[in-house]
Amino acid sequence: MIRRSCESIVCSMMLYAITHVEDKRMRFQRLYKVFVLVLVLAALSACAASQPAAQSQPTTDASMPGMDHGAMSQPSPQAQPTSPASTPGMQHGPTAQPEATVAAMPGMDHDGGSQTEGGHTMAPVDVSGAPAAAPDARGNQPLEPKLVDGVKEFELATSVIKWNILPDVQVGAYAYNGQVPGPLIRVNVGDQVRVRVKNNLPEPTSVHWHGLSIPNAQDGAADVTQPPIKPGETFTYEYTVPNTPGTFFYHTHVQGDRQQPLGLYGALIIDDPNAQPDASQEYIVELGEWRVADGQTFPAMEFDGMLPNFFTINGKSYPATETVKAKVGERIRFRFIGSGQFIHPMHIHGGPFEIVATDGNPVPEGARLTKDTVLVGPGERYDVVWTAREPGKWLLHCHINHHITNNGAEVAGGGGLTMVIEVAP
Numbered sequence: 076m077i078r079r080s081c082e083s084i085v086c087s088m089m090l091y092a093i094t095h096v097e098d099k100r101m102r103f104q105r106l107y108k109v110f111v112l113v114l115v116l117a118a119l120s121a122c123a124a125s126q127p128a129a130q131s132q133p134t135t136d137a138s139m140p141g142m143d144h145g146a147m148s149q150p151s152p153q154a155q156p157t158s159p160a161s162t163p164g165m166q167h168g169p170t171a172q173p174e175a176t177v178a179a180m181p182g183m184d185h186d187g188g189s190q191t192e193g194g195h196t197m198a199p200v201d202v203s204g205a206p207a208a209a210p211d212a213r214g215n216q217p218l219e220p221k222l223v224d225g226v227k228e229f230e231l232a233t234s235v236i237k238w239n240i241l242p243d244v245q246v247g248a249y250a251y252n253g254q255v256p257g258p259l260i261r262v263n264v265g266d267q268v269r270v271r272v273k274n275n276l277p278e279p280t281s282v283h284w285h286g287l288s289i290p291n292a293q294d295g296a297a298d299v300t301q302p303p304i305k306p307g308e309t310f311t312y313e314y315t316v317p318n319t320p321g322t323f324f325y326h327t328h329v330q331g332d333r334q335q336p337l338g339l340y341g342a343l344i345i346d347d348p349n350a351q352p353d354a355s356q357e358y359i360v361e362l363g364e365w366r367v368a369d370g371q372t373f374p375a376m377e378f379d380g381m382l383p384n385f386f387t388i389n390g391k392s393y394p395a396t397e398t399v400k401a402k403v404g405e406r407i408r409f410r411f412i413g414s415g416q417f418i419h420p421m422h423i424h425g426g427p428f429e430i431v432a433t434d435g436n437p438v439p440e441g442a443r444l445t446k447d448t449v450l451v452g453p454g455e456r457y458d459v460v461w462t463a464r465e466p467g468k469w470l471l472h473c474h475i476n477h478h479i480t481n482n483g484a485e486v487a488g489g490g491g492l493t494m495v496i497e498v499a500p
């Protein structure tokens with residue numbers, strides 16, 4: 076019907092162009108315009124023809140493609156666990172079941188534990204024989220160097236551990252020095268550093284110094300600038316800390332889509348001892364995502380079926396995240412690190428903050444943005460200075476609201492990427 080109308084309009088216009096325009100050049104131009112119009116109308120009619128088919132798909136939650144929210148979906152009591160159509164969409168709340176729907180999710184194929192996708196393993200973490208860290212253990216603990224002939228020596232060791240992101244949720248993690256995230260490496264500009272990395276993982280790894288201008292051979296890009304560090308092997312990195320004070324981080328550069336979300340990252344802060352601090356205290360915020368299902372931990376990856384259902388700040392989900400304490404008038408520097416694989420718009424209640432550094436580079440005063448939300452993407456760092464203006468409990472949290480749930484459930488007013496700044500009068 077639409078196509079027929081289009082055809083008759085086009086025919087009339089062509090006829091007009093041929094019969095009413097005498098000048099040959101004009102006639103050619105007019106015919107060209109009509110030709111372009113024919114193409115546009117043909118495309119439009121093709122769209123119109125295809126629409127009814129799309130609309131004929133049923134749109135109920137039960138059968139909606141793309142609504143596989145993983146472990147958040149909760150089958151009804153009558154649901155058949157092996158049928159994707161039986162997961163009736165999302166049901167948030169304390170009743171969400173982490174174990175519910177792995178087998179029923181479309182696009183997921185990791186029941187045997189050894190499947191690979193594009194050469195990368197999606198298998199759950201094998202925690203057999205792995206030690207458990209204390210449930211209240213914290214990551215990002217300062218790593219003290221040993222001074223040897225003027226060189227600051229750091230020791231890092233990777234291993235598989237069991238790690239509590241919440242008192243009742245334990246994940247299988249890949250850890251540096253038995254903690255998630257890895258320990259805080261804090262150095263001064265110009266320091267000579269030597270970092271020995273012992274690999275106790277069942278797979279090769281390497282360490283990349285994200286954002287640092289250092290010799291290429293120390294960059295940690297496995298299979299590019301160095302051979303991967305095989306299980307049981309040690310590799311030593313050595314470099315001069317560049318004159319770029321700021322927020323950096325280190326992370327694995329082997330199977331990054333598996334090893335990094337499982338915990339192989341840590342903060343690296345470069346200080347300038349002569350600089351005036353612009354805040355009275357600071358807090359590092361390392362973002363992470365996990366996929367926990369059937370009591371097993373999978374690396375959260377941004378493709379079908381591997382979406383995360385737990386989110387962590389410095390290795391803990393709210394309410395197990397730390398609380399920052401401050402007094403009215405105090406300025407706090409938050410160092411956001413995009414250590415995970417997903418983007419997070421990080422928001423602070425109680426008034427805006429100033430973005431003072433991006434990716435380890437100071438923002439000149441005249442160019443600083445004042446905002447209350449900053450989008451932290453994978454690999455990015457934002458240093459923001461927030462002023463405690465009013466007493467009370469002010470939230471710092473991601474504004475993708477799913478990221479402030481624990482397996483789809485809100486607990487104590489938040490979850491996942493949530494923490495509290497407690498401001499005293």
Ligand SMILES: [Cu+2]
Binds near residue numbers: 418474478492
């Ligand atoms: Cu987020």
